[in-house]
Amino acid sequence: MNRAAAMQLSRPEVEYALTDTDMGVAPRDISALSKIVNNTAFRRAVVLVVIALGWEATAWWMNNPLLFPSLSDTFRALIDSTLDGTLPSRVRLSFETLLISYTCGVLVAAALTIFAVSTRVGVDVLSTLTAIFNPLPSVALVPLAMLWFGVGLTSMTFVVVNSVVWVMSLSTLGGFLTVSETLRMVGQNYGLKGMRYVWHVLIPAAFPSILTGMKLGWAYSWRALVGAELVFGATNRGGGIGWFVFENRMSLETPRVFAGLLVVIIIGVVVESLIFRTIENRTVRRWGMQR
Amino acid sequence: MSNHAIKAGAGSVPSRQSDRAQPDLPPSVLDVSGVTLQYETETSRVTATYRVSFQVYPSERVVLLGPSGCGKSTLLKSIAGFIEPVEGQILLKGRAVTQPGPERMMVFQEFDQLLPWKTVRENVKFPMLRSGRFPRNEIDSRALAAIDKVNLTKFRDAFPHTLSGGMKQRVAIARAMAMEPEVLLMDEPFASLDALTRRKMQSELLELWDETRFTMVFVTHSIEEAIIVGSRIVVLSPHPGRVRAEINCNQFDYASQGGESFLALHQRIHNLLFGDEASKAGGNHE
Numbered sequence: 239m240n241r242a243a244a245m246q247l248s249r250p251e252v253e254y255a256l257t258d259t260d261m262g263v264a265p266r267d268i269s270a271l272s273k274i275v276n277n278t279a280f281r282r283a284v285v286l287v288v289i290a291l292g293w294e295a296t297a298w299w300m301n302n303p304l305l306f307p308s309l310s311d312t313f314r315a316l317i318d319s320t321l322d323g324t325l326p327s328r329v330r331l332s333f334e335t336l337l338i339s340y341t342c343g344v345l346v347a348a349a350l351t352i353f354a355v356s357t358r359v360g361v362d363v364l365s366t367l368t369a370i371f372n373p374l375p376s377v378a379l380v381p382l383a384m385l386w387f388g389v390g391l392t393s394m395t396f397v398v399v400n401s402v403v404w405v406m407s408l409s410t411l412g413g414f415l416t417v418s419e420t421l422r423m424v425g426q427n428y429g430l431k432g433m434r435y436v437w438h439v440l441i442p443a444a445f446p447s448i449l450t451g452m453k454l455g456w457a458y459s460w461r462a463l464v465g466a467e468l469v470f471g472a473t474n475r476g477g478g479i480g481w482f483v484f485e486n487r488m489s490l491e492t493p494r495v496f497a498g499l500l501v502v503i504i505i506g507v508v509v510e511s512l513i514f515r516t517i518e519n520r521t522v523r524r525w526g527m528q529r
Numbered sequence: 530m531s532n533h534a535i536k537a538g539a540g541s542v543p544s545r546q547s548d549r550a551q552p553d554l555p556p557s558v559l560d561v562s563g564v565t566l567q568y569e570t571e572t573s574r575v576t577a578t579y580r581v582s583f584q585v586y587p588s589e590r591v592v593l594l595g596p597s598g599c600g601k602s603t604l605l606k607s608i609a610g611f612i613e614p615v616e617g618q619i620l621l622k623g624r625a626v627t628q629p630g631p632e633r634m635m636v637f638q639e640f641d642q643l644l645p646w647k648t649v650r651e652n653v654k655f656p657m658l659r660s661g662r663f664p665r666n667e668i669d670s671r672a673l674a675a676i677d678k679v680n681l682t683k684f685r686d687a688f689p690h691t692l693s694g695g696m697k698q699r700v701a702i703a704r705a706m707a708m709e710p711e712v713l714l715m716d717e718p719f720a721s722l723d724a725l726t727r728r729k730m731q732s733e734l735l736e737l738w739d740e741t742r743f744t745m746v747f748v749t750h751s752i753e754e755a756i757i758v759g760s761r762i763v764v765l766s767p768h769p770g771r772v773r774a775e776i777n778c779n780q781f782d783y784a785s786q787g788g789e790s791f792l793a794l795h796q797r798i799h800n801l802l803f804g805d806e807a808s809k810a811g812g813n814h815e
Contacts, residue, residue: 418639418641420637420639420641420642421641421642421644423606423609423611423629423635423637424635424637424642424644426611426629427609427629427630427631427633427634427635427656428631428655428656428659428660429629429630429631429659429660430659434659438659439644442646443644443645443646445646521646525645525646525688525690526645526688526689526691527645527646527690
C-alpha cells in the first residue's frame with residue numbers, strides 16, 4: 239500500500255465537544271400574505287371570480303339573453319325556481335334515483351370483484367366483462383332499457399347501475415391484484431383465511447383503488463343519470479334535473495337551462511370535494527397510502 | 530452489556546457429532562428433516578433446497594446462512610407454511626407444518642410488512658385480536674409492553690408511513706414477539722437498513738433475547754451478522770441449498786468482533802461457503 243506515502247498532505251486530527259444541541263427545529267415566520275396565497279381555497283375562489291366576471295362581460299357584449307343569459311339572470315332564475323319548488327323537487331327525484339342505483343352498482347361491483355379474487359377463473363370472467371362493457375357509454379343502453387323495462391325507475395336504474403359497475407370493478411380488481419406479496423403473507427401468517435382475510439387484509443390494502451373506483455363510479459353515474467333523464471323525459475314519477483333542463487329549453491327559458499346546468503355542476507363538485515375528499519383525508523391520506 | 534455468552538457451555542467446542550446422538554437434549558421445537566423444495570419458473574422446475582435437515586431447540590438462535598441462491602428464504606417460508614416441501618417434512622413440536630399459522634410469527638425484510646391503515650399500537654394488537662390466543666382485556670397492555678420493549682412508546686399512536694425503516698422493523702419485531710410464538714422466523718429483517726441502524730438493531734435483538742429467551746430462526750447472507758446474532762449457524766451451499774455445516778457461535782457478540790477467534794470463525798465459514806479458492810487466497814485456519 240503506497241497510498242499513505244502518496245498522500246503529500248499531513249493534517250492534524252481534531253475532535254469537537256458538541257454543545258448547544260437544541261437548535262435543530264426553529265419556528266418559521268410566515269407572513270399573512272403568503273398564508274393567503276398558500277391557501278388553495280383562496281386561489282380557487284379567485285379563479286371562480288374571474289370566470290364569473292368573464293361570463294358577465296360576455297353576456298353584456300353579446301346582448302342576447304335568449305342564447306346567453308348573464309350570470310345575474312341565471313342566479314335570479316336559480317333562486318326563482320328554487321323558491322317555487324320546481325328545482326328542489328327535480329333535484330330530489332334525481333338524487334333518489336341516483337342513490338338507489340349507485341348503491342346497487344357498488345354492491346354488484348363488490349360482489350363481482352370478491353368472486354373474481356377468490357377464484358382463478360373469476361379474474362378472467364371479470365376482466366373480459368369489463369373489457370366488453372367499460373367502453374360502452376351507458377347512455378347508449380337507454381333505448382335497450384326502454385325496450386326491456388319501459389319508461390320508469392327500473393330503466394333508469396339499469397342504465398345507471400351499468401355505468402357504475404364496470405368502472406368500479408375494474409379499479410377495485412386492479413387494487414386487489416396489486417396488494418403486495420408481503421402484506422398477503424403477513425395476513426396468512428396470522429392464520430386469516432377466506433372472507434376474514436379479504437375483509438381484514440385485502441380490502442383495506444386495496445382501499446385507495448376501491449375509493450378511486452367509487453369516485454369514478456359516482457362521476458360516471460351522475461353523467462349517465464342526467465343524460466338518461468334528458469332522453470327519458472318525465473316518467474310516471476315526474477322528471478329529474480335532466481328533465482328540468484330539457485323542458486326549459488322547450489319553453490325557451492334559457493336562464494333556467496343555465497340554472498339547471500349550474501346545479502348539475504354544483505352537485506357534482508360538492509359530492510366530489512366534500513364527501514369523497516373527506517373520506518380520502520380520513521383514510522388513505524392519513525395512512526400515507528396516497529399523497 | 531448482555532449476558533448471552535454465559536450459555537455457551539457445551540457449544541464452545543464445535544461438535545462433530547449429530548445432535549440426535551447427544552443424550553441430554555430437550556425435545557426440539559422445530560425439526561426439519563430431509564426437506565427438498567422446488568419452485569417453478571415459466572420454463573423449468575428449480576430445486577431451491579435439497580434434503581435439508583436441522584433441528585432447533587428451545588431458546589436457540591439458529592441462523593440459516595448462505596449466499597444468494599441457496600434457498601434460505603424459501604426454506605424459511607416453508608417453515609412458515611407458505612411453501613410445501615416436495616420431499617421430507619417439517620415438524621413443529623411434533624406436529625407437521627401444513628399451513629401458515631400465528632405460532633410461527635414471521636418478520637420480513639420489506640418495510641411494507643406493517644399494515645399502513647393501522648397505527649403502531651393497532652399493528653401490534655392485530656395478530657393478537659385475530660388469532661384469539663389471548664384474553665381480549667389483556668391485549669392492549671400486552672401490545673404496549675411489547676412496544677415499550679423495542680423503545681417505541683413515544684410513537685405508539687403513529688402511522689407506519691411516518692416511521693423510519695429501522696422503527697418499522699422494530700414494530701414488526703414487537704408485533705411478532707407479543708404473540709409469544711413457538712418460534713420466531715426472521716427473513717433478513719435488517720438487510721434493508723443502513724449499516725449503523727443494522728448494528729443497533731442486532732444488539733437490541735440480543736438484548737430482547739436476554740430478557741425473554743425466545744426461539745428464533747434467522748436468515749441472513751452476512752457471515753458477521755450470523756456470528757453475532759446466532760447461537761448456532763446452519764451453513765447452506767448454493768444451487769441447490771444443502772447443509773454444509775452446523776456451527777456453534779454462542780460465545781460471540783459485538784464485544785468479540787475483530788477478536789482473533791471471531792476472525793478465525795469468520796474465515797472458517799467463509800471457506801465453507803466459497804471453498805478452496807478462497808482458502809488459498811486468504812490463509813487456511815482449519
